[in-house]
Amino acid sequence: xxxxxxxxxYTSDHEWTKDEGGRVTVGITAFAVEQLGDITLVNIDVKVGxxxxxxxxxxxxxxxKTLSDLFAPVSGKVVAVNADLESKPELVNEDCYGKAxxxxxxxxxxxxxxxxxxxxxxxHLKATAH
Amino acid sequence: xxxxAGWMMPVQYTGIVDEHQAVRTAAGLFDASHMxxxxxxxxxxxxxxxxxxxxxxxxxxxxxxxxxxxxxEGGTILDxxxxxRAAADRVLVVCNASNREKxxxxxxxxxxxRCDFVDQSDETALIALxxxxxxxxxxxxxxxxxxxxxxxxxxxxxxxxxxVRCTVARTGYTGEDGVELFCGWNDAPHLWRMLLELGxxxxxxxxxxxxRDTLRLEARLSLYGNDIDExxxxxxxxxxxxxxxxxxxxxxxxxxxxIKAKPLARKLVGFEVTGRGIARHGYLLRNxxxxxxxxxxxxxxxxxxxxxxxxxxxxxxxxxxxxKFLVDCRGKNVEAVVVKTPFYKRPVA
Numbered sequence: 001x002x003x004x005x006x007x008x009x010y011t012s013d014h015e016w017t018k019d020e021g022g023r024v025t026v027g028i029t030a031f032a033v034e035q036l037g038d039i040t041l042v043n044i045d046v047k048v049g050x051x052x053x054x055x056x057x058x059x060x061x062x063x064x065k066t067l068s069d070l071f072a073p074v075s076g077k078v079v080a081v082n083a084d085l086e087s088k089p090e091l092v093n094e095d096c097y098g099k100a101x102x103x104x105x106x107x108x109x110x111x112x113x114x115x116x117x118x119x120x121x122x123x124h125l126k127a128t129a130h
Numbered sequence: 131x132x133x134x135a136g137w138m139m140p141v142q143y144t145g146i147v148d149e150h151q152a153v154r155t156a157a158g159l160f161d162a163s164h165m166x167x168x169x170x171x172x173x174x175x176x177x178x179x180x181x182x183x184x185x186x187x188x189x190x191x192x193x194x195x196x197x198x199x200x201x202x203e204g205g206t207i208l209d210x211x212x213x214x215r216a217a218a219d220r221v222l223v224v225c226n227a228s229n230r231e232k233x234x235x236x237x238x239x240x241x242x243x244r245c246d247f248v249d250q251s252d253e254t255a256l257i258a259l260x261x262x263x264x265x266x267x268x269x270x271x272x273x274x275x276x277x278x279x280x281x282x283x284x285x286x287x288x289x290x291x292x293x294v295r296c297t298v299a300r301t302g303y304t305g306e307d308g309v310e311l312f313c314g315w316n317d318a319p320h321l322w323r324m325l326l327e328l329g330x331x332x333x334x335x336x337x338x339x340x341x342r343d344t345l346r347l348e349a350r351l352s353l354y355g356n357d358i359d360e361x362x363x364x365x366x367x368x369x370x371x372x373x374x375x376x377x378x379x380x381x382x383x384x385x386x387x388x389i390k391a392k393p394l395a396r397k398l399v400g401f402e403v404t405g406r407g408i409a410r411h412g413y414l415l416r417n418x419x420x421x422x423x424x425x426x427x428x429x430x431x432x433x434x435x436x437x438x439x440x441x442x443x444x445x446x447x448x449x450x451x452x453x454k455f456l457v458d459c460r461g462k463n464v465e466a467v468v469v470k471t472p473f474y475k476r477p478v479a
Contacts, residue, residue, distance in 0.1 A: 064340060
């Protein structure tokens, strides 16, 4: 089974969120990385100060074989973008829950509570495996 | 695993880039059993095949193989094939899995009343052993196997490999040296496991469809359904070298002669993406003014060339190496430049 840290909240599109009092950091899960394979390009199409609406694409991630959109898990204002990923997409393969965070949003308090907790995300992974 | 032309195929085992590098630096093992194998037996076998293909099957001897296109009367490509001439009265046609039914029907029809036709695809497995250490691996698999090192490129012979009766051909789809082994369906799992066991210490790894695609793209080998199909002709696809106009006749000859008489409107070219993006099959190509001028047929990062590369059809006026153009990556115009192909050429041993 993929690594699913208990402390994070998840979307069914295989993104993780880390909510620190309304500052929500976003990345993709180990399961997503396994599915994509070798990551070769991360394009983040938003900049600090942009307003993002939940469900809207904020960038794309490409592996050797495929391209996937990155979606905002919650609404908020972009307060940080991980510029390292532009030159080092391989960070996503190496450390998807750490160095390969993608953006941080200033969101309404409690906005991640509607997302999946680790147990629910694990159940979602099990269901999609069949 | 993904469905591919009715087969379940592995995209990757240890990772596309890892498998790709293994093939370039050591060796990789591919299960290509999805390919179609059509056999013709009888005095007229060579003649029946020759009338269907653009290359000249009469010019190869026993134990020799030939890459070719088969066209329709309009001169566009029904499939790309390898023809294996075992003897004057025994020829094997290897076609793409996605075209098996189409090609099987065409060959069967042509064989009617002239020679026997058998579609062997369901009884025949195909395992490709590719890479600079391919023959070292083969050499560990028994006395006969070692002799296969003497095969010239595009030649084949019968041999016992790891106690399995095989036809071993010095052909492949990776840009590396190596062999393709045809064997009986039931023997394939044993052969696969034995080769991996013997070759493991030499760096042999199993390789999937993903690596097969990046390897063949770097070597600029066409993929049917992507780079060539029934809307493209061999001349614009850069396959003019397998069209032999000095043959008295073949299906599509008149149409291809008419195409050849005029300058080509478009050409399949290789390119490097110099901006931030990866060109994918179906993406539009634009001139520097942003006008739509062509289409990308294949594209991916090239792990060995270290660049993002692709193939696509461009107007002849934009097909010269060095010409700049744009790839429309889902609405973003990303800079690219036409380059000479192949992107990768294996070092001479």
